[in-house]
Amino acid sequence: MGQRAGYRHRRRSANCRYRPRRSNNRAHPPGWLPPSLRHRVDTTLSTARRLCRYAPVTEIHIERVAFDTHAMSEGRSLTPAEYQNGTLAGTEIREYLLATWGRACAYCGAAGVPLNIDHIRPRSRGGSNRFSNLTLACVRCNQAKGSTPLEKFLAHQPKRLAAILQQIKVPLHDAAVMNTTRWQLTDALKTLGRPVNAWSGSRTKWNRTAMGLTKTHTFDALSVGLLDHENGDAIVRVPRQVCVIKATGRGVYARTTPDRFGFPRLRRPRRKQHYGFTTGDLVRATVPTGKWAGTWTGRISVRATGQHSLTTPVGRFSVSYVNLRLLQRADGYSYARRQEAR
Structure with missing residues (x-):
């Protein structure tokens, strides 16, 4: 146990991300959020920034509500x-x-x-x-x-x-997250240079009910904002498919891979790119022979030997870099589609 504790404590000074020891009674700066909540704000801001870059976004409407968790x-x-x-x-x-x-x-x-x-x-x-x-x-x-x-x-x-x-009662994690990040998220979206309009949850519910839509996240997003029903404003089209974006990260700083006891099992390579590919890249593999013969699409985990690991919906197998074709570079996110409720 002492050896394992020493191995954990050594990580602070063993890599390049060394930080000096700080006191435990330090105060947080104004607007500070825990890393998990700050990640949600930064991820939403990153997605909104890319949408503003590729689409003619002129206004941003957000539902800023406070949930009564009690x-x-x-x-x-x-x-x-x-x-x-x-x-x-x-x-x-x-x-x-x-x-x-x-x-x-x-x-x-x-x-x-x-x-x-x-x-x-x-x-x-x-x-x-x-x-x-x-x-x-x-x-x-x-x-x-x-x-x-x-x-x-x-x-x-x-x-x-x-x-x-x-x-057991329903967990209130999502409601607590929204109560904590609603003001920080609004301030972050204002940095995009577009007008940001905040609306209440009752307005969203009224618009959704008037349009005869069911309760889903997508239909709630469509119903946010001001709809003048008396003058003919209406939601005339709903999406059949929605894009699901999930943060996957850009790798880890660990130099070794530990076993289930916490001891180093093998050393990780210092380089992240091997034979033109990086872990997380979306590729299309054309396997000529063998059990996995055919064309597969998925994300890879690179290896120094060139036999990269490809993850597909039906399984995971090794494939040579020669049989791979890059479709999209890893940007820290994964993208998928799902059918929306009618």
């Missing part, structure tokens, strides 16, 4: 007193869980044994610390479950699984 968590409108008190007013989490689950293990029903507080959806899989994601588990079930998904752990107990899933 009311969304309860599923109803709340009174001012309920906003101040909350669900756990006058009690604590452990006592609340003991009363909710009948002082017994939620997985096996054991009572009269020491009980631990367990995350229904593990933290390693995106679970939160909300009380709706917490339950009681005996020591044996807690250790047996670990980071296993609940559906897999209780696959042989469908009734108990349904009872626990009924307790």
Whole structure:
């Protein structure tokens, strides 16, 4: 364990991205966002900048709303007193869980044994610390479950699984992200030099309902803004396919590839380009013979030997650089199409 910890701590000074040690009580500058939220703002701004470059964009309309996460968590409108008190007013989490689950293990029903507080959806899989994601588990079930998904752990107990899933509330990650980034996103879009108009969610819902459209992200985007229905403004055409853009990154700074214990397994090449190709490039492979004979399109992971790894919808295989033809350079994003709901 000490050797593995030393290997992790060495990474700060072993590469070219050295930073001196800083104090833990430093203040964040105005407008600071966590890296995960800043990534969302920067990715949206990058996509909007490219659209302004290739299309005649004259105005930008954005739906800037604030979600009431407390009311969304309860599923109803709340009174001012309920906003101040909350669900756990006058009690604590452990006592609340003991009363909710009948002082017994939620997985096996054991009572009269020491009980631990367990995350229904593990933290390693995106679970939160909300009380709706917490339950009681005996020591044996807690250790047996670990980071296993609940559906897999209780696959042989469908009734108990349904009872626990009924307790879990809908995650509010997306609503919290929008509440945090809405003003920073608006300020970032203003740097593109186009007028930015902010609208409410009720305006979007009214436009979508008046046009008879279903609830989807695409139709919400079409319904943002001012539509003068009295003068004949209407949405007369909807897309049949939409482009799905996903950030894939531009590689990593790691010099080695570790194993499952954290120790270096092999060294990574210093060069990112081999035989004219880079990891993430979209290529078309023409394989003359063998199991994978035919024409394939996908993204590759380059190797110094020239036998690059090609990922396709049906599998992954190695192909020589001689049989590859470049379709698009890797720009940190992947592009796909999907059918839109009619």
